[in-house]
Amino acid sequence: MRRYIVTLGMAAIWLLALGAYAAGGRVHAEMGRQGWFYYLAHDEPMLPELGSFLSDDDLWHAYYSGCLFPDWGYAAGGVNRDAGEDCHWREFLDRYFEVLRAKYPPPWDHETKRHIAFFFGAVTHDLTDLPWHFNEGANVAFENRGHLEDVKPNADLDSVCHLFTQADYGTLPGLQGTIWFPRDDLLEAFAKRGKNVPPDQLEAGRRLLSAASIGTAAFGSLAYWHNKMIYPWTHQHYEDYYYGGVQHGAALSAMCIRYWYARLQNWSCLQDMPDYSCKPPGYVAHAPCRDSSIGSALPDNNAGVEPLLDVSRDDTGNERRSLLHFTLDNVPSAAKVVSAKLWLFFAGWRDSGSEKETVIEAYAVNRTWNAGSGVTNAVNGVGGRAALDGETTWKTPWQMPGCDGPGDDRDVAPAASTPISPADRAGCWKAWDITALVQRWIDKPASNNGILLRLGTPTGEATFISSEAFKSREDDYCGGTRIEQRPMLIVRIAS
Ligand SMILES: [Zn+2]
Structure with missing residues (x-):
């Protein structure tokens, strides 16, 4: 029981500390989940063995863990904010991809697939954060639109939507309290980016994200009803709003995973991604x-x-x-x-x-x-x-x-x-x-x-x-x- 209370406390801290920087862990995992179910699961004719890639609970767990990973550095007020920010952007994904290409050439066994599934999750987190947080020309990001419709600026809609997703879709089986990090892959990718990330720090971030994933389900049930009343637009449209809601995030996740899956196979999936040109430090759309x-x-x-x-x-x-x-x-x-x-x-x-x-x-x-x-x-x-x-x-x-x-x-x-x-x-x-x-x-x-x-x-x-x-x-x-x-x-x- 004592442990449970501690966990709830950590979850509350996580929600307060992390919210301003993330769409919310459960929201990211939901975008990733829907991307797989609605799109990638049917893609077998296009990209052999992609539709069936997440073939058991271990692989889903690795994928969801990756969906949460990029926010590790912001946990509890900032374990390592610099590296945490860096792993949200394309330059990091490119280095991370190089690590995987060198270490895990296809064909992949089950253990190797866990490492790749995690990478796919990280990719979806990074891309879906963009239309959630950043306006693009006339397109108003989800977060900013929510501030206009429901509340004054600075309300923590990321945490609010984390609670909504948790309540509307439930917690993810296997993801409660046990987020997995492929530690060596991540440390190598950070090293290639010139970021100093001590292993202990990465582990601290992993534990904080893990704690948040177990705590918010129980913590959130009262808060859910309360938030639904004070943020009606946000609750009604966090899924269908375009620019930036969950449904868009799911479609975007599918596109990005196809692209990186093909590259890991040494193939090419050529398709125009949306032009999210927000800076810094920049994102360049793949637009062939x-x-x-x-x-x-x-x-x-x-x-x-x-x-x-x-x-x-x-x-x-x-x-x-x-x-x-x-x-x-x-x-x-x-x-x-x-x-x-x-x-x-x-x-x-x-x-x-x-x-x-x-x-x-x-x-x-x-x-x-x-x-x-x-x-x-x-x-x-x-x-x-x-x-x-x-x-x-x-x-x-x-x-x-x-x-x-x-x-x-x-x-x-x-x-x-x-x-x-x-x-x-x-x-x-x-x-x-x-x-x-x-x-x-x-x-x-x-x-x-x-x-x-x-x-x-x-x-x-x-x-x-x-x-x-x-x-x-x-x-x-x-x-x-x-x-x-x-x-x-x-x-x-x-x-
Ligand atoms: Zn994030």
């Missing part, structure tokens, strides 16, 4: 894709920043096509490609009755083009606005309109064709196998001018999510999960 659709009915328009890409031809011959270009980041120059697939998220049929067998062909483009910045509507826009100088359109920069000059604008034959069938519902991924084409780009980088998507049937239509998509509704409560559906090129190479 440029895309745009072009249309014969709006031949002078550019649609480079519209959230949707479409490919269609109607009975009157009006046609739309889409262009995508991926920079082959992280793909070694002499790589032998085992598999390269373009994955697009099918956004659905325009209206009921328009479902029909539709084939979408993917061609290599043979001319450079500029995706441009045309946008009309961040939720539903497709057609773009009048092109600025140099931006791609139905007419520009092609020899024949619509990137249709065989040989000149594009290859004569498609690299891949994929059917969309009337049975396909909105919300499924479609893939084009462009293995040979990506090998050609690796062998001759100057030949990488991207892909043209064009209809292979006389009529039909399909709409896909673009690399600029983020909101699915105009209001601020759409969850911001569309980011996860942006186009992906997944390249697997021979080891």
Whole structure:
């Protein structure tokens, strides 16, 4: 009992001391949990063995421990605030990744997977902290919006949401009082960053986070009802608010884990991450894709920043096509490609009755083009606005309109064709196998001018999510999960 009271006291201290710097441990773990359940668990066809990576309780425990880890340095008023802050940022993740790459080359056994699962958790914590805490242009971070809606500045909404998540979703099995740290990996990563972290200090931070994870469940039940009354907006929207809520964090977690999982395998998962440019010390978005659709009915328009890409031809011959270009980041120059697939998220049929067998062909483009910045509507826009100088359109920069000059604008034959069938519902991924084409780009980088998507049937239509998509509704409560559906090129190479 005495021990229990001590633990509750530590939890209270943790909540007070830590809150200003973290979205709240349980919130981070919930974002990570949902990212896995809603997205990664279904990703087996894209990234083999990722969906089944967390195959038992030990691995989940390691992952959740990683979701909490980055706040170790802030525990109890600051065990090591400098190193604690440093491990929240990209430079640290890059060094940490180097440690793992050197120590644990694939294939991985169970013990090794624990170390990697922990890293995935740390990645999700770091990225999801950004839209929670930092405004980005017109996007107001969750924390700041909560301050506007519910309370005066300086209320500790991180701790409040930690309590909400704990009560709404329960404590995480296996995570109560026993957070695991892969001590040597972390010390090596901190050393590479030039941070002095004595092992005892790291252990002190681990114990404080562990104590908080056991204490808050009991500590929180009264506080839950109290906080719900005084922070109604925060309680209602800590999950669906975009910019920065739990649902967005889950989608973001999935994207980041795909990216790092691929890199640990020596593969590449190329997909545009949201542009969180907050500083210091800086975060650089991984943004390898440029895309745009072009249309014969709006031949002078550019649609480079519209959230949707479409490919269609109607009975009157009006046609739309889409262009995508991926920079082959992280793909070694002499790589032998085992598999390269373009994955697009099918956004659905325009209206009921328009479902029909539709084939979408993917061609290599043979001319450079500029995706441009045309946008009309961040939720539903497709057609773009009048092109600025140099931006791609139905007419520009092609020899024949619509990137249709065989040989000149594009290859004569498609690299891949994929059917969309009337049975396909909105919300499924479609893939084009462009293995040979990506090998050609690796062998001759100057030949990488991207892909043209064009209809292979006389009529039909399909709409896909673009690399600029983020909101699915105009209001601020759409969850911001569309980011996860942006186009992906997944390249697997021979080891
Ligand atoms: Zn944090």
